[in-house]
Amino acid sequence: MRKFGKILLTVTFLQLFLMQGCNLLMVAVKNVPTFFERPREVKNKIKDPIKPDVRLSALWIGHATVLLQMDDKVIITDPFLTETAGEFARRVVEPGMNAEDIPACDVILISHSHFDHLNLASLEMLEEKSSKTALVFPKDLENYLPDYDMKLIRMKNDNGYESKLTGETKIVNGVKITTVFAQHWGGRYGLDGYIWGDKAFTGYIIEYNGMTIYFAGDTGYDPFKFKKLGEMFRIDLALIPIGPCADCKQCGTFSHVFPPDAYMIFQDVKASRMLPIHYGTLHFAQADPMEPLYAFRDIIRSNKAEEMIRILEIGEQEIYIRK
Amino acid sequence: MKFYNINIKIFIVLLFLLQSDYAFSQLKDENELLKWGSWLVLQTLPSPTLFDDRNEESAKIRFGLQWHVVPVSYSFNANKYVSPFNFFFIKPNKRFSGSVETYFEPSLIPGGFKNNSLKKFMYNAGVRLVLPVFQRGEYLAISLGGGYFNQQSADRKYDGVTYEAGIYSLFGMMGLKFEYNQNGLSRYNIGLYLKYY
Numbered sequence: 019m020r021k022f023g024k025i026l027l028t029v030t031f032l033q034l035f036l037m038q039g040c041n042l043l044m045v046a047v048k049n050v051p052t053f054f055e056r057p058r059e060v061k062n063k064i065k066d067p068i069k070p071d072v073r074l075s076a077l078w079i080g081h082a083t084v085l086l087q088m089d090d091k092v093i094i095t096d097p098f099l100t101e102t103a104g105e106f107a108r109r110v111v112e113p114g115m116n117a118e119d120i121p122a123c124d125v126i127l128i129s130h131s132h133f134d135h136l137n138l139a140s141l142e143m144l145e146e147k148s149s150k151t152a153l154v155f156p157k158d159l160e161n162y163l164p165d166y167d168m169k170l171i172r173m174k175n176d177n178g179y180e181s182k183l184t185g186e187t188k189i190v191n192g193v194k195i196t197t198v199f200a201q202h203w204g205g206r207y208g209l210d211g212y213i214w215g216d217k218a219f220t221g222y223i224i225e226y227n228g229m230t231i232y233f234a235g236d237t238g239y240d241p242f243k244f245k246k247l248g249e250m251f252r253i254d255l256a257l258i259p260i261g262p263c264a265d266c267k268q269c270g271t272f273s274h275v276f277p278p279d280a281y282m283i284f285q286d287v288k289a290s291r292m293l294p295i296h297y298g299t300l301h302f303a304q305a306d307p308m309e310p311l312y313a314f315r316d317i318i319r320s321n322k323a324e325e326m327i328r329i330l331e332i333g334e335q336e337i338y339i340r341k
Numbered sequence: 342m343k344f345y346n347i348n349i350k351i352f353i354v355l356l357f358l359l360q361s362d363y364a365f366s367q368l369k370d371e372n373e374l375l376k377w378g379s380w381l382v383l384q385t386l387p388s389p390t391l392f393d394d395r396n397e398e399s400a401k402i403r404f405g406l407q408w409h410v411v412p413v414s415y416s417f418n419a420n421k422y423v424s425p426f427n428f429f430f431i432k433p434n435k436r437f438s439g440s441v442e443t444y445f446e447p448s449l450i451p452g453g454f455k456n457n458s459l460k461k462f463m464y465n466a467g468v469r470l471v472l473p474v475f476q477r478g479e480y481l482a483i484s485l486g487g488g489y490f491n492q493q494s495a496d497r498k499y500d501g502v503t504y505e506a507g508i509y510s511l512f513g514m515m516g517l518k519f520e521y522n523q524n525g526l527s528r529y530n531i532g533l534y535l536k537y538y
Contacts, residue, residue, distance in 0.1 A: 138476050165419060170422070209379060213372070
């Protein structure tokens with residue numbers, strides 16, 4: 019009876035760690051050193067990112083969080099402004115902007131329900147700024163979202179893009195938002211995404227005053243679908259993840275692109291500019307957080323794409339179009 | 342003993358099946374059988390709990406197992422797209438971002454009580470309030486509750502009011518819970534709280 023208890027206890031603990039999303043145990047182990055050191059400081063943080071003479075700009079706050087200005091509209095993607103994501107993954111670099119300096123946003127876009135993209139405390143920080151802000155998210159994500167004093171807008175994603183490339187188009191606070199194909203998985207607590215088939219994930223096309231931004235969210239590569247997206251939209255700026263990667267010189271997995279196929283997405287969607295995201299912020303299990311960038315720099319160099327792809331430091335802003 | 346060994350093997354096989362390549366293949370279509378089957382398996386995971394074993398002269402601690410069932414939950418923080426009422430299968434964030442819920446907690450003390458004649462099986466049932474502390478309760482939440490406890494010996498029933506307090510982390514999947522049973526022979530119980538959905 020005592021032996022039974024011990025085995026049950028061991029298996030219970032093992033299972034609790036194994037069933038977490040994104041191999042939490044590995045992430046936790048890899049993140050142990052980060053809990054003994056402070057996240058690297060970002061110097062000279064921008065305090066006034068929205069400028070009257072700018073039509074299109076992007077400020078990389080870190081990971082998949084980008085503050086976008088499209089004329090008079092302010093949009094933020096996957097806001098992650100806290101020190102940890104999902105308790106175990108701690109930032110290696112602090113956010114590129116202080117939360118208090120982030121202006122009231124017109125639109126907050128959430129690509130999926132994983133901890134590094136849907137950060138409940140960060141939404142709370144943005145909620146305080148304006149109740150007119152619209153929080154846009156894909157279908158199924160409402161199950162992981164508490165209520166906020168914002169306009170909550172759920173958008174269809176063709177049930178995980180089963181057959182279509184786009185989910186739905188809505189005008190949100192004057193900005194045209196379209197949910198578009200992404201190849202990822204939903205869920206938040208492990209099994210719900212892995213085997214229960216939750217499909218809370220999407221990419222977005224953002225259109226305003228003749229400018230178009232593509233936010234890929236978190237995605238794997240598909241040789242046909244991104245080309246089709248490139249035919250459907252004339253994209254000025256693409257925010258495409260380049261990590262996390264195990265062997266960053268190889269193509270990615272079903273649900274994550276690595277640098278080579280991130281570049282392929284950029285080519286397929288025929289964007290004028292690209293901002294690489296989703297690296298350098300969190301210590302995922304697979305590789306050093308900066309590893310994707312080293313591999314991606316080689317790709318940019320060998321393709322002579324320096325003009326189109328600008329690597330930003332966390333906290334750095336790029337102005338793409340001036341008035 | 343043989344019965345338990347076979348059960349352990351089945352249990353371990355089931356758990357590892359959930360971790361197999363098939364499980365990680367990110368199913369395109371929802372498989373209801375797999376979903377509910379795996380959820381049911383996870384509900385069988387007990388929480389290790391220490392039970393007070395007392396008589397008028399002395400008190401000892403006994404190791405036991407407790408299961409946590411939440412039949413109904415009302416979430417204070419449900420958004421407009423979801424119902425605030427949930428039954429049995431409840432997303433952790435709905436419970437731990439602030440809710441009031443009913444609970445039923447059967448307990449088993451495999452080695453039995455030695456200081457008193459209580460049976461190996463007992464149960465609590467009641468209502469608890471769950472309050473978020475950090476990250477809308479995903480990082481830290483607390484609970485306070487009360488209800489009815491039932492303990493039985495061979496010749497009589499000990500039942501009455503029970504109070505409980507809990508603290509939860511890891512998205513509400515792991516916590517520590519303390520119970521005080523009025524008029525019981527096993528009054529103070531403290532244990533881990535393990536529950537996936």
